[in-house]
Amino acid sequence: TFTSAASESNLIRATLFPGDGIGPEIAESVKQIFKVAKVPIEWEEHYVGKEIDPRTNSFLTWESLESVRRNKVGLKGPMATPIGKGHRSLNLTLRKELNLYANVRPCYSLPGYKTRYDDVNLITIRENTEGEYSGLEHQVVRGVVESLKIITRQASLRVAEYAFHYAKTHGRERVSAIHKANIMQKTDGLFLKCCREVAEKYPEIKYEEVVIDNCCMMLVKNPALFDVLVMPNLYGDIISDLCAGLIVAILAREVLLLLRPCMVQHLILPERIVHGRIKAVLSRIISSEQAGFVEGRSIVENVLFVQEIIAEIRKRGKPRNLNLANPTALLLSSVSMLRHLELHDKADRIQDAILKTIAEGKYRTGDLGGTASTTEFTNSICDHL
Amino acid sequence: TNRSFSSTASPRAVTLIPGDGVGPLVTDAVEQVMKAMKAPVYFDRYEVRGDMKCMPEEVMDSIKKNKVCLKGGLMTPVGGGVSSLNVQMRKELDLYASIVHCFTLPGLPTRHNDVDIVVIRENTEGEYAGLEHEVVPGVVESLKVITKYCSERIAKFAFEYADVNKRKKVTAVHKANIMKLADGLFLESCREVAAKYPEIQYEEIIVDNCCMQLVSKPEQFDVMVTPNLYGNLIANTTAGLAGGTGVMPGGNVGTDQAVFEQGASAGNVGNEKILKLKKANPVALLLSSAMMLRHLEFPSFADRLETAVRRVIAEGKFRTKDVGGDSTTQEVVDAIIAAVD
Numbered sequence: 001t002f003t004s005a006a007s008e009s010n011l012i013r014a015t016l017f018p019g020d021g022i023g024p025e026i027a028e029s030v031k032q033i034f035k036v037a038k039v040p041i042e043w044e045e046h047y048v049g050k051e052i053d054p055r056t057n058s059f060l061t062w063e064s065l066e067s068v069r070r071n072k073v074g075l076k077g078p079m080a081t082p083i084g085k086g087h088r089s090l091n092l093t094l095r096k097e098l099n100l101y102a103n104v105r106p107c108y109s110l111p112g113y114k115t116r117y118d119d120v121n122l123i124t125i126r127e128n129t130e131g132e133y134s135g136l137e138h139q140v141v142r143g144v145v146e147s148l149k150i151i152t153r154q155a156s157l158r159v160a161e162y163a164f165h166y167a168k169t170h171g172r173e174r175v176s177a178i179h180k181a182n183i184m185q186k187t188d189g190l191f192l193k194c195c196r197e198v199a200e201k202y203p204e205i206k207y208e209e210v211v212i213d214n215c216c217m218m219l220v221k222n223p224a225l226f227d228v229l230v231m232p233n234l235y236g237d238i239i240s241d242l243c244a245g246l247i248v249a250i251l252a253r254e255v256l257l258l259l260r261p262c263m264v265q266h267l268i269l270p271e272r273i274v275h276g277r278i279k280a281v282l283s284r285i286i287s288s289e290q291a292g293f294v295e296g297r298s299i300v301e302n303v304l305f306v307q308e309i310i311a312e313i314r315k316r317g318k319p320r321n322l323n324l325a326n327p328t329a330l331l332l333s334s335v336s337m338l339r340h341l342e343l344h345d346k347a348d349r350i351q352d353a354i355l356k357t358i359a360e361g362k363y364r365t366g367d368l369g370g371t372a373s374t375t376e377f378t379n380s381i382c383d384h385l
Numbered sequence: 386t387n388r389s390f391s392s393t394a395s396p397r398a399v400t401l402i403p404g405d406g407v408g409p410l411v412t413d414a415v416e417q418v419m420k421a422m423k424a425p426v427y428f429d430r431y432e433v434r435g436d437m438k439c440m441p442e443e444v445m446d447s448i449k450k451n452k453v454c455l456k457g458g459l460m461t462p463v464g465g466g467v468s469s470l471n472v473q474m475r476k477e478l479d480l481y482a483s484i485v486h487c488f489t490l491p492g493l494p495t496r497h498n499d500v501d502i503v504v505i506r507e508n509t510e511g512e513y514a515g516l517e518h519e520v521v522p523g524v525v526e527s528l529k530v531i532t533k534y535c536s537e538r539i540a541k542f543a544f545e546y547a548d549v550n551k552r553k554k555v556t557a558v559h560k561a562n563i564m565k566l567a568d569g570l571f572l573e574s575c576r577e578v579a580a581k582y583p584e585i586q587y588e589e590i591i592v593d594n595c596c597m598q599l600v601s602k603p604e605q606f607d608v609m610v611t612p613n614l615y616g617n618l619i620a621n622t623t624a625g626l627a628g629g630t631g632v633m634p635g636g637n638v639g640t641d642q643a644v645f646e647q648g649a650s651a652g653n654v655g656n657e658k659i660l661k662l663k664k665a666n667p668v669a670l671l672l673s674s675a676m677m678l679r680h681l682e683f684p685s686f687a688d689r690l691e692t693a694v695r696r697v698i699a700e701g702k703f704r705t706k707d708v709g710g711d712s713t714t715q716e717v718v719d720a721i722i723a724a725v726d
């Protein structure tokens with residue numbers, strides 16, 4: 001699955017999972033922009049398999065995982081796990097197998113793009129391997145169930161270490177540990193203790209502790225109060241989505257009716273990728289059991305449904321290439337990747353070009369209230385490079 | 386309900402806990418307004434501090450006798466082995482339902498204009514079970530306990546509340562995609578109860594999505610029913626949208642007793658500055674007192690109090706700093722007393 005055999009020695013190899021649904025389209029956008037910006041990266045493209053690989057017990061192959069292990073860095077588009085077919089989620093497989101313990105979600109308001117809160121500029125860092133997501137649950141007696149939350153010193157230290165390191169290397173000033181240690185004194189208490197230990201090694205970074213309920217309230221009253229937030233798994237899940245909600249666009253009612261909400265996980269911008277014309281076929285594609293796009297379903301599910309719908313429509317050969325998706329989220333993730341690789345000048349150039357294109361407002365994809373195609377939007381970014 | 390219209394209604398005793406921080410300031414505000422209104426209540430006052438080992442027995446006895454209590458905030462120490470008095474109280478009195486009413490007050494500038502959400506939160510189990518232990522050094526576990534019994538009664542409470550208050554929709558908040566058994570049991574209970582109220586719409590939403598929807602489109606929610614921890618977060622998020630700690634009323638209700646307090650204190654009992662300047666916002670606890678008056682079946686007094694508070698907020702001349710003004714607690718109280726007809 002190598003894309004090119006060319007091996008200039010100064011090229012950095014990175015794994016690319018274009019993913020399903022809109023994935024390949026937005027991955028194409030990243031590839032094009034990287035090429036124009038002369039980013040010294042050579043992609044190793046991997047696709048999700050058609051069959052379960054027994055070595056990973058997932059549609060993700062062993063080779064794919066090996067590729068990331070070898071390259072140490074990868075960029076991934078959205079991946080759909082068939083729902084209710086009893087297989088491990090692809091995202092979960094990736095996180096578990098590669099031990100991706102920190103889930104980093106930057107969240108900021110984009111200049112020139114009207115949202116209810118225009119002063120958001122924060123990073124949520126979520127512990128991603130333990131906590132409430134242990135999956136350890138049992139029924140004690142009929143009608144009484146227990147669910148275990150596990151916090152370990154090791155996992156807490158490494159995510160705290162990551163948060164402070166991130167803050168330091170990204171010019172951030174403050175790290176807030178989010179907790180509920182007044183109630184969960186031992187578990188969240190341990191998490192806090194680890195954060196404090198790490199904080200001592202970074203005297204130049206301010207450290208504070210905020211109780212999660214207070215954090216929720218402060219975030220909606222004044223998100224500018226926060227900088228970098230680090231927290232256990234469940235809190236991170238909730239807070240990162242809450243932050244994404246802060247920067248959802250205020251769109252005209254008519255536009256809202258045309259578009260359905262959807263967000264891609266890990267990414268920065270809420271993406272609305274399904275166009276009104278899909279509404280007509282929705283009921284034929286989705287069974288009532290799978291009430292995707294119905295308000296109240298989780299984001300993950302919604303993403304999966306968009307992808308399934310698009311895949312389905314493609315299969316039926318209706319609109320050839322929808323070319324409607326907004327690649328911004330994946331692009332900004334690729335900028336994060338460049339920073340991770342310390343290619344800061346490239347990262348700056350690409351980020352500037354993206355922000356300029358959005359601020360200029362000439363080419364906007366449907367989700368941002370415009371009519372531009374993915375390609376037009378991408379070309380405009382290339383022009384700004 | 387006839388009672389309440391006559392001024393001869395027999396007065397009710399209410400246990401009063403001024404509490405920590407701004408608590409004494411705002412409970413004093415309530416006492417003044419109640420007195421000015423000649424509301425048929427009188428207070429049995431008890432000094433309690435959040436850092437006490439446990440709730441004094443005489444206080445618990447008083448609440449058990451009076452059946453109704455009004456309290457200021459009690460600080461919960463973080464760590465240090467002292468368990469929260471708030472939690473102790475809820476457990477001992479079995480105050481199984483926490484109600485927080487979050488709504489935009491006309492005249493108050495907020496980022497959202499049509500918030501009117503009632504968060505009904507299971508208050509006795511879940512993540513607050515307090516069962517934690519160290520497995521080996523460096524590994525600790527915390528148990529979240531969900532029971533059919535508690536889930537059912539909170540669901541019943543929520544639907545009953547919706548029914549009585551002519552609300553249209555109940556939304557259950559959960560994370561059953563991850564906590565399949567625990568939150569699954571909660572959902573199952575809600576569904577069963579929902580089936581008995583066909584005229585009330587029932588929906589389910591996953592907690593992370595819920596928070597995102599809340600901050601972007603809060604007007605879509607009506608009554609929410611939640612397990613313990615999520616309710617705490619949802620109530621505080623919603624309160625933040627609609628004006629904050631200083632204006633959100635709430636109460637904790639059980640089979641026999643009820644305790645009314647600020648709805649979304651977020652562990653916040655105010656800071657030094659606010660205490661020194663005496664500028665705490667009395668609105669939240671005054672609105673909680675209106676809830677209390679309604680609970681005591683004095684609805685006309687409740688209405689009068691609420692109307693007066695709303696009028697003062699709408700006029701905008703007397704507001705504390707947290708809602709964009711510069712008045713002291715007393716100035717707001719005086720304005721409210723003047724506005725009570």
Ligand SMILES: Nc1ncnc2c1ncn2[C@@H]1O[C@H](COP(=O)(O)OP(=O)(O)OP(=O)(O)O)[C@@H](O)[C@H]1O
Pocket residue numbers: 091092095128129133134135237241264265266298299300562563593
């Ligand atoms: N049985 C399990 N054991 C441990 N972790 C799990 C288990 N099932 C799911 N997870 C974890 O749960 C999370 C997925 O659920 P969640 O709904 O929180 O998704 P998410 O990453 O927050 O995505 P989104 O932002 O789209 O909601 C992942 O972090 C995954 O690693």
Ligand SMILES: Nc1ncnc2c1ncn2[C@@H]1O[C@H](COP(=O)(O)OP(=O)(O)OP(=O)(O)O)[C@@H](O)[C@H]1O
Pocket residue numbers: 407411629630631647653654655656658659664665666667668669705706707
């Ligand atoms: N009734 C009340 N209960 C709790 N806190 C209150 C109340 N009234 C006012 N407050 C104060 O309001 C503050 C919350 O308002 P907000 O966060 O807008 O102000 P702030 O930014 O903390 O003020 P400052 O600039 O003094 O730090 C809390 O700090 C709290 O001390």
Ligand SMILES: [Mg+2]
Pocket residue numbers: none
């Ligand atoms: Mg504040």
Ligand SMILES: [Mg+2]
Pocket residue numbers: 237238241593594
């Ligand atoms: Mg999530």
